[in-house]
Amino acid sequence: MLKYEAIANRLREDIQQGKYEPGQQLALEKEMCREFGVSRITIKRAVDELVKQGLVVKRRGSGTFVKTMENEDVRELSMANQFSGFAATFAGHEVKTRVLRFDIGHPSEQVAEKLQLSTEDFVYRIERVRILDGQPIVIEYTQMPIQLIPGIRQQVLETSIYRYIEQDLGLHIQSAHRSVRADMPTDREREELQIEGTLPILEVSQVAFLDDGRPFEYSVSRHRGDKSNFRSVSVR
Template sequence: MAAEAKYLKVARILQKRIEDGVYKPQTPLPDQKTLAEELHVSRLTVKKALDGLQRKGLVYKESGLGTFVLGPIPIQDKFDSPANVFSGLANLLGSNEVTSDIIEFNVEFPNEDVQHYLKLKSSDPVYNIRRLRRLEGKPLILEHTFMPVNLVPDLNEDILHNSIYNYLHHNLKLKFGVAYRKIKATKADDWDQQYLQAKKDDPILELEQIVLLNNGQPVEYSTSRNRYNERNYVVLETTSF
């Protein structure tokens, strides 16, 4: 697995300081230049780390004034996810705690829906990936993902057992630009009953998304499903966005 990016390491350091009370809520963080010098990284790396913490709802930026600490979101539980993160489950909850069971991994031609979502021709091959994501061994999320083979070459089971997003960002140097996301409630299907240990007609929370690269090319169409009592999504809104 690729080494963790510097900005993720910086984000983890700053997040721990926030959680430990080193940086207290409603107080400004040190400026980017100071943090860059202390942590021996570039200001761009610090900026990317702060952008990630802002998406998580831990800090907010005020134009002309700097970056301020919000602290942990009061209504967010440990397993909940900000609805706007791009980092992937392993980076969000910790790569040592998250494991992946590969249920399906095939290369095939896309159906009409996948062609539409990923802007592909019927002759453009895609990966069809279904994984069960476990947290500390317990089933948490059932993911079904389609990705164009030409944009994500050489995907293999070793990568799928770890983090696809790390492979995209660090190995292939792909950068995300936009994600369209729809969150809805539905009922448990056969897959949910088998892999999420859901009961028939249990409520299921589904996140459907299309992720685009920074050049506008769709790179992922996926659904992520979890039992109603296992995980929620949190939205942060501030006037500084």
């Protein structure tokens, strides 16, 4: 991870944890240079990263200020940019995972194309229900190339795959392409997510990439419609 990215992550965590309140000014560039022991160019790149993520705004002649957003917005933006994962996003809550499927197989043509593989390559096929404070809220269908993400075991699935990728494998998750749509749950999803009546679900399809541009994950997450919000911040 580059120095400016590490500083941006640290500042984002400070905002997420409430060290900086909405509307509060960040430390001046020269002060952050002393704190982190880096040049002003590095600090500027770190702050520009937070601007791109929609967390702070620069005011000419005044400084950089935390944008006024709900805590939930900040948390979800942090998740989208940091890929901290489900457990880290809901820190302080009881988070559990129920693994429904974990095996190895060949990807379909559609998945192979998204992961830049051939249909002869092998992928993990993972299905998990994520449970928040005793309530199942999302079922995830995930495929990952074995040669790129080796060594995944049941224990990893029950905790955090993203943490395993970054901390154990030393890889850096960089970005994701997502699409969101509303849909109706299948009978199996109604049972697993304890859905009654005609409640719709929110489906998020994602291809995630490492910092070298290689796609490492294709996933479809199906969220309970009454437990999910989609938030977006557009930055020019």
